[in-house]
Amino acid sequence: MLQIEPRLTLVDLTHLIAPQDLWAARFHLMNAVPYFPQGTVHLAVVDPGVGTARRSIALAFAQGWLVGPDNGIFSGVLDRFPPQRAVALTNRGYWRVQDPSTTFHGRDIFAPAAAHLAQGVDLENLGEKIPLETLVRISLPAYHRHENQIVGCVQHIDRFGNLITNIPSTALPSPDQPWWVELKSDINRVTIPSALAYGAVPQGQLLALVGSHGWVEIAVNGGNAQAMLNVSRGSTWVLSIIFDD
Amino acid sequence: MLQIEPRLTLVDLTHLIAPQDLWAARFHLMNAVPYFPQGTVHLAVVDPGVGTARRSIALAFAQGWLVGPDNGIFSGVLDRFPPQRAVALTNRGYWRVQDPSTTFHGRDIFAPAAAHLAQGVDLENLGEKIPLETLVRISLPAYHRHENQIVGCVQHIDRFGNLITNIPSTALPSPDQPWWVELKSDINRVTIPSALAYGAVPQGQLLALVGSHGWVEIAVNGGNAQAMLNVSRGSTWVLSIIFDD
Amino acid sequence: MLQIEPRLTLVDLTHLIAPQDLWAARFHLMNAVPYFPQGTVHLAVVDPGVGTARRSIALAFAQGWLVGPDNGIFSGVLDRFPPQRAVALTNRGYWRVQDPSTTFHGRDIFAPAAAHLAQGVDLENLGEKIPLETLVRISLPAYHRHENQIVGCVQHIDRFGNLITNIPSTALPSPDQPWWVELKSDINRVTIPSALAYGAVPQGQLLALVGSHGWVEIAVNGGNAQAMLNVSRGSTWVLSIIFDD
Secondary structure, three states, X not given: OOOOXXXXXXXXXXXXXXXXXXXXHHHXXXXXXXXXXXXXXXXXXXXXXXXXXXXXXXXXXXXXXXXXXXXXXXXXXXXHOOOOEEEEXXXXXXXXXXXXXXXXXXXHHHHHHHHHHHHOOOHHHHOOEOOHHHOOOOOOOOOEEEOOXXXXXXXXXXXXXXXXXXXXXXXXXXXOOOEEEEEXXXXXXXXXXXXXXXXXXXXXXXXXXXXOOOEEEEEEOOOOHHHHHOOOOOOOOEEEEEEOO | OOOOOOOOOOOOXXXXXXXXXXXXXXXXXXXXXXXXXXXXXXXXXXXXXOOOOOOEEEEEEOOEEEEEXXXXXXXXXXXXXXXXXXXXXXXXXXXXXOOOOOOOHHHHHHHHHHHXXXXXXXXXXXXXXXXXXXXXXXXXXXXXEEOOEEEEOEEEEOOOOOEEEEEEHXXXXXXXXXXXEEEEOOOOEEEEEEOOOHHHOXXXXXXXXXXXXXXXXXXXXXXXXXXXXXXXXXXXXXXXXXXXX | OOXXXXXXXXXXXXXXXXXXXXXXXXXXXXXXXXXXXXXXXXXXXXXXXXXXXXXXXXXXXOOEEEEEEOOOOOHHHHHHOOOOEEEEOOOHHHOOOOXXXXXXXXXXXXXXXXXXXXXXXXXXXXXXXXXXHHOOOOOOOOXXXXXXXXXXXXXXXXXXXXXXXXXXXXXXXXXXXXXXXXXXXXXXXXXXXXXXOHHHOOOOOEEEEEOOOOEEEEEEOOXXXXXXXXXXXXXXXXXXXXXXX
């Protein structure tokens, strides 16, 4: 990219997504993109389908541009910011080489496209327009409310072992209404009180709180909730927020 | 930060501090800060007390500025460079949002303060002045000299498995006086010769030397001293430097 | 480096080389260097011999400069781009301090040299010229062709668990001639079909393909070949590419 545009400001969001973990990439992009400057070009490469028929794409949205594989990686961003225009990266004039690697489009197709966008090249120059409704989208099961419960799931586990649910803070009852979380498996039930910050409960104790990206999360003050509860993403535990109605 | 000041030069010191490990953060900051350009703003976030009453602070010192939680994270830096002026980050006009997350002041309070300082905003604009003697400090047990011994402890273990003690090279006898390290547990005693460089002893052999930040460290040439000795930070082994008096 | 030249564009290639793993450093440099802009200064520090008699060097080559220990770390780059001029970094005027650490020449000798080169200082100013044929080189056993087989080895295993051989795509038969890989140990034989991309075989299946840097590699679609085959770099498995002659 610096070969194309030496004045770029490069920011690495993360290189620690587990191989092929589209869901983690979706989560990090969704949460990080809003904090970048207006006009940023976001390049993302978690690309298990590289070299197959999956399209290479670039999109315009309210905050800037997205460049990567058309495999759902941008779904979280696009749930918040609808896509405005999209192209398939079919214009070989903007590829690094005429015969790109079948295993690394990040280097040969996406990165040059991103650098050219940052340089001011029009999105439409990079390839054929594609209908927005044909973009591949992936999505979580929705949380649902049932009487005085909200039933959801764990959508991400961060490096602190915090369990981040798919329930946004906006789904919670009003601030003065108490709530707590219940996790149920076939043989077990754990009730977890809500609090405002990790440090609001004693060291080593479980709590539920609204995390930094606005999702209800389950944490342990000074500890690791994943290790303590042995819950993984997509596990069969039933997760409910319960409140006094 | 780039939203506030797009011309920033960002340098990531490390993202590999273990969760909540204030001591490792203190160690890395203490050792890295002197090598940055004069006027650098250092932003550090290892923040187990986020959302509680612990203060958010910014400090001026001889080499630039420090921004982060008031939890002792800057103690090592401040042992070398006394703080000159300090404020609590109470001026909401310099926060990212009026209602910051209770779990991520790094994003909502510290990062904007750091970007504003880099832009030239006066420290005093960011909030109320606080007395320097009220800053939270953490410190290691001091090493002590007793006859022909210096007794210390392991203050850090780096990713090579080198055991870095709290004994500075300045505490050592004169260059021509031989010295060695003794590690003693209830059931074990290991004597480790000193040398000038890792490669000065045979492959796989223990040595004690002055490491790159000026502390006596215990290493294995081409190997991992932590794994070989099974010593951890804060273990009950007694570590002594012995020299011929 | 920013103390010397504040306008530097810094790009971190990787901080995840295992301690002392010169072969991995050689591999990453060899593959990454060609993609950087003309005139880039490449600084590399995997340096088990630091503090011994091994030389500190800087080199000019067609694409820019290389700075680091003279221990073979640049061998892969130099196999592709012959060195043009080389110096030992003996001019103390370009060191950070007059008495550098015996354990961290990266900070005290290499980094200042790299920053000065980036600033426009002449290579020859940094120290005495050294004959190019005295540069330390490390190299892999060569692959060899024998009738309808090419016998090679695993030169690198990447973080996806792909086994990257020392056989370049240019050694393969013509595109329309079928080929496959055979891995043989004393007790086992695995035959692996070739394909054009990971996604060209079913999920979880082994394949051999030309990887992004032009080497034949063994992979599992959506999985980890190293874990599946339990092969390590330098293992005694015999790796052959076989084709219909």
